[in-house]
Amino acid sequence: DAGVTQSPTHLIKTRGQQVTLRCSPKSGHDTVSWYQQALGQGPQFIFQYYEEEERQRGNFPDRFSGHQFPNYSSELNVNALLLGDSALYLCASSPLAGQADTQYFGPGTRLTVL
Amino acid sequence: QKEVEQDPGPLSVPEGAIVSLNCTYSNSAFQYFMWYRQYSRKGPELLMYTYSSGNKEDGRFTAQVDKSSKYISLFIRDSQPSDSATYLCATTTSGTYKYIFGTGTRLKVLA
Numbered sequence: 001d002a003g004v005t006q007s008p009t010h011l012i013k014t015r016g017q018q019v020t021l022r023c024s025p026k027s028g029h030d031t032v033s034w035y036q037q038a039l040g041q042g043p044q045f046i047f048q049y050y051e052e053e054e055r056q057r058g059n060f061p062d063r064f065s066g067h068q069f070p071n072y073s074s075e076l077n078v079n080a081l082l083l084g085d086s087a088l089y090l091c092a093s094s095p096l097a098g099q100a101d102t103q104y105f106g107p108g109t110r111l112t113v114l
Numbered sequence: 115q116k117e118v119e120q121d122p123g124p125l126s127v128p129e130g131a132i133v134s135l136n137c138t139y140s141n142s143a144f145q146y147f148m149w150y151r152q153y154s155r156k157g158p159e160l161l162m163y164t165y166s167s168g169n170k171e172d173g174r175f176t177a178q179v180d181k182s183s184k185y186i187s188l189f190i191r192d193s194q195p196s197d198s199a200t201y202l203c204a205t206t207t208s209g210t211y212k213y214i215f216g217t218g219t220r221l222k223v224l225a
Contacts, residue, residue: 033211040122042202042215043158056211090157103213105150105157
């Protein structure tokens with residue numbers, strides 16, 4: 001049973017560019033959340049997608065946007081990259097809407113902004 | 115004040131020791147409490163979760179929640195070098211979907 005998968009593994013971009021990160025949830029999961037983890041910090045919630053809609057959003061600017069596809073996979077887009085966007089971006093999937101205690105994380109995409 | 119506070123460590127212990135990892139939180143509305151293990155350059159792995167107060171045991175791991183003092187703990191018995199990782203506590207409430215994480219405690223178990 002494949003777990004949560006993310007691509008790419010690593011990414012290097014320059015300031016002002018745009019980036020798209022991808023996530024496939026664990027089999028049987030329909031909800032996807034995205035987190036940003038800066039070095040030495042805990043993950044920070046960006047947003048969650050359920051039924052192809054953004055259900056809840058954390059304290060991140062509009063430069064961060066997302067999408068969920070009918071097969072439950074998801075994309076995170078970041079526009080106008082800043083140096084401070086350098087971080088590990090984590091995707092987490094959950095099996096059922098409302099089950100707050102079951103978020104399973106993928107390996108992450110490490111984004112470096114130069 | 116952060117919603118979840120966690121000592122970043124590092125915490126170094128000899129192999130076989132009992133490890134105690136702790137977090138405090140500020141919002142009494144938090145109901146679900148999770149512990150994740152994160153190896154270097156990997157994603158967090160769910161270890162334990164508890165709902166409301168009480169203890170939960172799984173093998174060498176015991177999670178404990180004391181809602182009266184807003185204090186959560188993870189105990190690791192017979193610690194092994196393979197337990198060396200960063201341990202993240204997280205919490206959330208029913209009806210919301212975001213987890214609030216601590217900064218993580220870096221644990222080193224010395225052989």
